[in-house]
Amino acid sequence: METIQTTLDSTLQTADKAEDLAMQEAAKLGLDDDAQHQVGMAVRECTVNAVVHGNRYNKNKRVHLQIERSDSELTITIGDEGEGFDLNSLPDPLAPENLLRQSGRGLMLARAFMDDFDLHPRPGGGTEVRLVKHASES
């Protein structure tokens, strides 16, 4: 098991860094280009969420990224230090009345692109998203 653990600033550049790291690990896992792209985009969307909605760009708050790579899967957790929220409270972006909304699709895309998606309160405060991609799915 290889583990990368890092804390990152609450800036949009953090999304680029997290995406790059995740795609590198996805490549090491042996995922094909499309699956690497999916992992990268899922991580990007969740990291943007952590920066924008969780930490609200607060420079005193950090984004916590952990990537674990085994022989069979990639497990990525992205945590923020925000106030937390209830996933069920978000409008369904696929409902006909919401299709023309400008935002609200990020977590849905992350869920679609990964094999497992779980959002829960982060120990110590904030929200944590756990994403899993299996090697066999590539």
Added chain:
Amino acid sequence: MSVKLTSRQVGDVTVIDAAGRITLGEGASAFRDAIRGFVAKGDKKILLNLADVTYIDSSGIGELVSGFTTVTNSGGQLKLVGLSKRVKDLLQITKLYTVFEVYDDEAEAVRSFH
């Protein structure tokens, strides 16, 4: 690289060639400003060519939707051409294939405005 937008006229259709990334931040705001600019100068038939767009995130998708709404509300039409498989997949997942008119061929897309 952020998104680069250039426009050309094909008859009365304004074709916008987009290249690069449409993502949260500079790329998405540049895209939004450009669409509003075309609408402000009265363009009603807008074909957005995404053939050279390498990446769109959910914010970029949001800007496509916003552009569609802006153009439609001004009495115009915004259609898409040249989508990569990944962008097509995004539109499928988000059900926006039911909203946008999407074409593979530019000539066919231009004809569809008439």
